[in-house]
Amino acid sequence: QVLLVESGGGLVQAGGSLRLSCAASGGTFSRYTMGWFRQVPGKEREFVAAISWSSFTTDYADAVKGRFTIFRDNAKNTVYLQMSSLKPEDTAIYYCAATLKYRGSNSYEYNYWGQGTQVTVSS
Numbered sequence: 001q002v003l004l005v006e007s008g009g010g011l012v013q014a015g016g017s018l019r020l021s022c023a024a025s026g027g028t029f030s031r032y033t034m035g036w037f038r039q040v041p042g043k044e045r046e047f048v049a050a051i052s053w054s055s056f057t058t059d060y061a062d063a064v065k066g067r068f069t070i071f072r073d074n075a076k077n078t079v080y081l082q083m084s085s086l087k088p089e090d091t092a093i094y095y096c097a098a099t100l101k102y103r104g105s106n107s108y109e110y111n112y113w114g115q116g117t118q119v120t121v122s123s
Contacts, residue, residue, distance in 0.1 A: 002027035002098050002112040009094060009117030012086055016121070020081040022096030022114055033099050034072060034079040035110055038092035038119075045095070047105040049081060059105055064090075086121045093118050 008020040022034070035050035049070040050059045058070055067086075072079040079096060094117050097110035104110060 002029075002032065004096050004098060004112055004114035006094065006096050006114045006117040009119045011120045011122065014086060014088055014121055014123050016086050017082070017084045018086065018119060020083070020094055020096075020117060020119070022079045022081075024077045024079070024098065027098075027112075029077040030074040031100065032112075033101060033104060034070075035097045035099065035104060036070060036079075036081045037095045037097060037107055037110075038090075039095065039116075040092045045107050047107070048094070050104060051079065052102055057103060059103060061105075083119070086119075088121045088123045091119060091121050 003026045004024055006022045012018050033052050036048040037045045038048050039045040047061050051070045051072055067084050069082040096114045098112040099110040101109050
């Protein structure tokens, strides 16, 4: 069982930056590919970014490519999402998730989820 706890969300103006963190416990963090997803009320959860266990492979949704960076520190059991040039349409609850698959961009591919952290971007 892997427990994931996100932090770092908040209110930011358009064009600003935020860094989300997701701390993992209860499992061997370095075995898991980690992903970030986001969800707006009334809409489906959507893929944002993912990083393989070794950090060798990263994937991004087109909507965030060039603005967001995912990275991880296996020694700290933590994955991060650095968000820059934020837009109002980035407003959502952001979730981190873990999977034993090497790559995954669909929510059903992930076994463990955090509780989410709210990101609000004002115009």
